[in-house]
Amino acid sequence: MKLTGKKSETAFQSGAIKVGYIIYAKHVSWMEGKSGVVSSVTDKKIIVQFHPGIGNVTNHYTIPVEEVVAGNWQIRWSKDLSKVYEHKMRKESSEDDTRRVDL
Numbered sequence: 207m208k209l210t211g212k213k214s215e216t217a218f219q220s221g222a223i224k225v226g227y228i229i230y231a232k233h234v235s236w237m238e239g240k241s242g243v244v245s246s247v248t249d250k251k252i253i254v255q256f257h258p259g260i261g262n263v264t265n266h267y268t269i270p271v272e273e274v275v276a277g278n279w280q281i282r283w284s285k286d287l288s289k290v291y292e293h294k295m296r297k298e299s300s301e302d303d304t305r306r307v308d309l
Contacts, residue, residue, distance in 0.1 A: 209223065223247055225245060226244060226285075229243070230281070231279055231281045234278045240267065242254040242256030251269060252268070253267075279293065281293040
């Protein structure tokens with residue numbers, strides 16, 4: 207299932223990822239990725255809520271569609287962990303590189 211698609215402008219595919227899905231994402235500038243739960247999805251951004259390891263605190267990060275298309279994000283997501291999908295980070299091509307990961 208593709209994560210991004212092109213209409214007149216680039217947008218996230220509406221059925222690819224939904225609120226409540228489990229997600230792991232790593233931005234090209236981060237040393238390591240962060241796991242969390244999708245708390246909001248629009249055609250332009252995904253917001254992920256995660257536990258930063260400090261007591262009773264949660265935090266969030268935003269994944270903009272433009273950065274995903276540019277290849278700046280590695281993303282794995284799943285509804286229930288029976289199927290895990292992956293979008294690989296890359297810098298040279300603008301084609302979608304989403305695949306199902308067999309565990």
